[in-house]
Amino acid sequence: MSLAVAGTRHLQALIGSLGRLARNPFSTTLTLLVIGLALSLPTGLRLFILNAQLATGGFPNAVDLSVYFKTDVPLAKAQQLARNARERADVASVELISSDKAMEEFRNYSGFGAALDTLKENPLPHTLRVLPRSDAQSPASVEALRRYFAAWPEVDIVQVDTDWVKRFNAIIDVVQRLLAIVAILLGAGVLAVIFNTTRLEILNRRSEIEVTKLVGGSNAFVRRPFLYTGALYGLGGALLAWAIVEIAVLVLAQSIDTLAALYGTRFSLQGPSARDVGILLAAGFALGWLGAWISAARHLWRIEPRA
């Protein structure tokens, strides 16, 4: 068999499968809807994770240290120590927050303005906010930096702000595992739906399969249209899932913008990237093909021509 003939056969099987799907619009639509909904869930969840990471502005990597001086350390001394800290190779930036500035900020944001006015003196210390260089953010390097600051006699406490970063990362990790579970379960669901749809299709076309085998159709020939139908279901379902997710993004975008504005950030909801869409479509195609293949392998061999 030449390549052209082989190509023609595949094209025939593809067109035949498309034709059969088009002839039963109701059941085809229902099957596509089930697959589309099943695929849209993990896609949506993945988008949620990506947007959550974007919205928090890449916190996961930001580890910084807050160095609190003792309250009796004068500002000049604090400034000198800040200069020393900037000399270090593992330090990216050092910001000095004087006690006055800290007080002002606290007054503005805490809502305790009037109460603070009754205080005779400023109880807040001068503070350094130290951001380690990106190549010095391992727990060991951060710990070394913490010890360096803690050793200064002028320093009261050094706080490493990793706890909440750890918590955030842990939450993301949980959601990511959830995504994996959802993806596996719904993927299995899609496989089952296509398996069963293919099984019914095979039973419906039993006499056609018998006659085809009778006139010398090989198993591969008999199986081919079912594989195409399965793959088309998977691909169609994936396209539907893509549409569902894009519509959901469109519906949510405005309220997310409003919410972001209220929080004073300029975040806007991201739709699925080209890569995500590619993965979705490939997964749909593969699940459809595989489901049909398993079903055909399970059911076709039992159909042999009777005389």
Add this chain to the structure above:
Amino acid sequence: MIVFDHVSKRYPNGREALTSATFEIDTGEMVFLTGRSGAGKSTVLKLIALLERPTRGTVLVSGRNTSSLKSRHIPLFRRQVGVVFQDHRLLADRPVFDNVALPLVVAGMSLKEVDKRVRAALDQVGLLGKERMLPMELSVGEQQRVGIARAVVSKPPLLIADEPTGNLDPDLALEIMRLFRRFQDVGVTVVVATHDLHVVREFGQRELVIENGQIHDEAADHLPSVIAVR
């Protein structure tokens, strides 16, 4: 072309359809397989078309032992045997053209060649011009002729038919049998199972009678039919 050597066939339900049957059919012969219904005519055809394998004994078709043929070679084997059924086994939802084209399509023939061959086959059975019709729109005799066109479209060296005239009136039956004879005339080996003794007498071909699972070769009583007819 066909050799049965002490062939027995017992079905899973315990019924022995054929007991130690031995006969040969030469290339280019036309043979009638007769006997009462249930005598084992269909079993012989199933064994030839490899729809069944013998329980004991050897069946050779075109020199190949059907018992030792691997299942992946069965499709190729079946393309060498044209089969006609009493109920014609056409696909009701496909037009005549698609039904006849099926053996060529599964063999991977180019569309142009398929078109040519299908028209030739339909011409041979007198149905040219009815390609686009559905089997339901044809008469019973025409449906049977579509079945025959499908069986011969790939020009198999062997044509077998199971009660091809069972549903037809005597005139139509004769017409169908004449059609089979025309294929024999061009070198095709033809085996027809029938209980229509009237038709068999009319044609005077070699007759294999099956009775209680045993084969009696009527040709043994007189001259070989191939010679007798010509």
